[in-house]
Amino acid sequence: YIYIGGQSAVLEIPFEGEHELENAIHCLAVMLLLGINQETIRQRMASLTLVGTRLEVIEGVNGCLLVHDNYTSDFNSLAPALDFMKRRITPDCKAMVIVSDLMHDADTDLEDLYRRMAELLAIAGVSRVIGIGPELMAHKGCFGPESEFFASTEEFLHKKSTSDFRGELILIKGAPEFGFGRICELLEARQHETVLEINLDAVVSNFNAFRSRIKPTTAIACMIKASGYGAGSHELARTLQAQGASYLAVAVHDEGADLRRAGITMPILVLNPTVENFHALFADRLEPEIYSFDFLRALIREAGRYGITDYPVHIKIDSGMHRLGFLKEDLPELIELLRSQDRVVPRSIFSHLCAADDPMEDDYTQQQFDYFDECCRMLLSAFPERKILRHILNSTGITRFPDHQLDMVRLGIGLYGVKTMHDGSQDDLRPVSSLNTVIISLKNWPEGTTIGYNRRGTLKRQSVIATIPVGYADGINRHLGYGNTSVMVNGIKCPTVGSICMDACMIDVTDVADVKVGDRVEIFGENIPVDDLAEVLGTIPYEVLTSVSQRVKRVYYRE
Known part of the structure; x- marks a missing residue:
């Protein structure tokens, strides 16, 4: 230069x-x-040195939760990592940190550096510190009596086992040369090579993309039912709570109760509250959908038993889906029942569009809007003293019918980066979930060789066949075998070969240069849209996402 x-x-x-x-x-x-x-x-x-930028959240052994920070380990990067961890602390889970010597300039005052580090950890509520490295060993006097110190990662791995960690939230943060990935591997609950990765940055990006489509005064309810469409609800809920979503929506009471146990404090709407234990519903402050007189009367009766008043409920209107909800002719009786007591109060009135993504059905959709508007006017006029939210738009509705956003919208599949419209109107969405595995075996086979059960896969050329450890027990539908779909290996699409097995399947990697055992394989994600798998199966992306087995490890990360 x-x-x-x-x-x-x-x-x-x-x-x-x-x-x-x-x-x-x-x-x-x-x-x-x-x-x-x-x-x-x-x-x-x-x-x-090359700087990694990923913060990962991983299920740990013995009820622990791991926050693995792959970023550089210096003092300035410690505070944001601790903030990320603090958002996940629950009353029954203590916070601890496994940390290495900090990176610093040659003229740094080490006594002052590690004293400030100890103060920062204490302010963050960290109850236990494990320090690794000669500098931390030399300055262990800066830290509390429960702290432990080791000269190297090797010494830590030799002296510690998984039984030393139980029910803790553990931040694992080390400089690259300390090889803290080995500590993370020790403490991970599952060692399955197949991983569902959930990009929390993409969740935030998609949330903001839809927020940009609506007025600042319009609230957003985020759908995280079915364990967040297969992605896992706890981390998604924490992320959306931090982003300012107004409501979370779950399918059943148990899903809402799990979120409360995980420290989620924001309002939660339960869409199918067929519960027997009304006390648990009240105790967890879960707001039920009301879709029948029987359920409403039972809820009012149980609220009276527990001395509860003004409990928020959400009135479901059947405007054309014909699944659940009150009809317009039911409203006079419903209003009379609601006004005759003070145990429950309407917090919102809502309905569900059944064909918002089909322009050929726009006349029917407009009929739904008109029907719902009439129902809203009837209910709101009966409660002039109360603010009752109105909402009918789903992800597609937000995109196509912004004039009907009313007081709140419900963001579902779009939050997960799955497009419901392919006309360019949703091209700003980013996929959230990606299912990945690795190659565990490579074999060269001549033309005519048969692969897999019942000899269903016959090779048409000299081929290199890889085995990957993912099968129908992991959520890979058997109809995706026989070359009906492809996976991505090193930038090349590789078709499946033969039948999908319970725990494995075979793929043709003949066209992949320098392919080797351990190479990453994308089942769906950035390069293989989940829509492609759904199209092969004649279904919708919802089913593919929610079919991923719970035995598949979930890893949450932010850049």
């Missing part, structure tokens, strides 16, 4: 990626502007 016409100089950086090169050039320009000499620049650039 040459700076302002001076003499040329040379530096080396240990990276080849385009983004890393661009960042290095920015840093070089700043250091030259600040007058730092060329030799210092050369030394510092050569000592750079």
